[in-house]
Amino acid sequence: MDSGFTTRIQKEACIGCGLCTEVCPSRVLFLEAGKAEVLEADCLACGHCEAVCPENAIKAAGPTPWLRGFAGFEIPERPLPPGEFDAGNLVGLMLSRRSCRNFRDKEVGQEVLQDLAGVGVTAPSGTNSQALCFTVLSTRQAVVEWAEGIGNFFRRLNRLAGRPVLRLLLKALGRPELHNYYLNHYQSVQGALAEWEQKGVDRLFHGAPAVMIVSSSNNASCPAEDALLASQNILLAAHSLGLGTCLVGFAVAAMKKDPSLARMVGIPTDDTAYAVIALGYPSVKYLRFTSRKEPSLRFKA
Structure with a gap:
């Protein structure tokens, strides 16, 4: 089904390390001219690439992005x-x-x-x-x-x-x-x-x-x-x-x-x-x- 998610790469921030291509379960990420590219039509928008990127150059966002919307408690700044x-x-x-x-x-x-x-x-x-x-x-x-x-x-x-x-x-x-x-x-x-x-x-x-x-x-x-x-x-x-x-x-x-x-x-x-x-x-x-x-x-x- 179409989840409505999108994955965007900020080219100016990407350093071409290739970590995102290694963790992508759909293999839709690749390097071209030293920068990450994505075949968005086949992307699951799972967020692995965003989570692993050392430069915070990738954003995987849904139609209504949400995180940390908790009223009764706080969550850590970074994953464990x-x-x-x-x-x-x-x-x-x-x-x-x-x-x-x-x-x-x-x-x-x-x-x-x-x-x-x-x-x-x-x-x-x-x-x-x-x-x-x-x-x-x-x-x-x-x-x-x-x-x-x-x-x-x-x-x-x-x-x-x-x-x-x-x-x-x-x-x-x-x-x-x-x-x-x-x-x-x-x-x-x-x-x-x-x-x-x-x-x-x-x-x-x-x-x-x-x-x-x-x-x-x-x-x-x-x-x-x-x-x-x-x-x-x-x-x-x-x-x-x-x-x-x-x-x-x-x-x-x-x-x-x-x-x-x-x-x-x-x-x-x-x-x-x-x-x-x-x-x-x-x-x-x-x-x-x-x-x-x-x-x-x-x-x-």
Whole structure:
């Protein structure tokens, strides 16, 4: 897809060192008469050339260039070279973040939500498409209204799944999805709907005061991967900013089956949502790390 990015070389500043040609993944940079040139039509505008240039002679800019637009924290002036960040602290952050299902009754400020979206776009994207969008439900009321729409979807689904003849007929026709849903989720969803209706207990977003939906244009080369990489960045940044997060897979699944739920929150038809993140200030504090499964590894020499 056309990202709208451009790459410009300031010839008077270029010293012809050739570093930009070495790091260019698309091989569209070359030296001519001792100066760097670019075949811009085939350029990914990944920015490697700008980042490596010792003379700051290259600018890779998008239609709306943005960097360092963070309100709640500062970032270093220069990138950290490999090996210059403590791996133990990084893994400690990853292990410390847990799915939060206990939120305080406290709104998340708009600047914090904007910062999290900014963190999201620092993630890599296929062919540097940067085609992500972050839809934010910034009030508890907005979250509840969307939860009602999702709840209605699951009410309809449970009514269908509660019909054994229909389930078995579809399974016999090679469509076992409804039968599998009945086996794996019907009872828990039925219980969650009853708790919501009778007691106001939110088993979907767990009382979160905000929700962020990460979507990507369907024209992107790797939309699902881009959105999920961005989501992981957001989860870790949210923890460092004092927030709890929880990925809500049921909301993503509901949008896949019922596109009107995406339209309900303003996601256009040419975007697909890949992650829904409940956000808020946690009301519980965890005191220790817990174990994970040992990694499954395959080596081939």
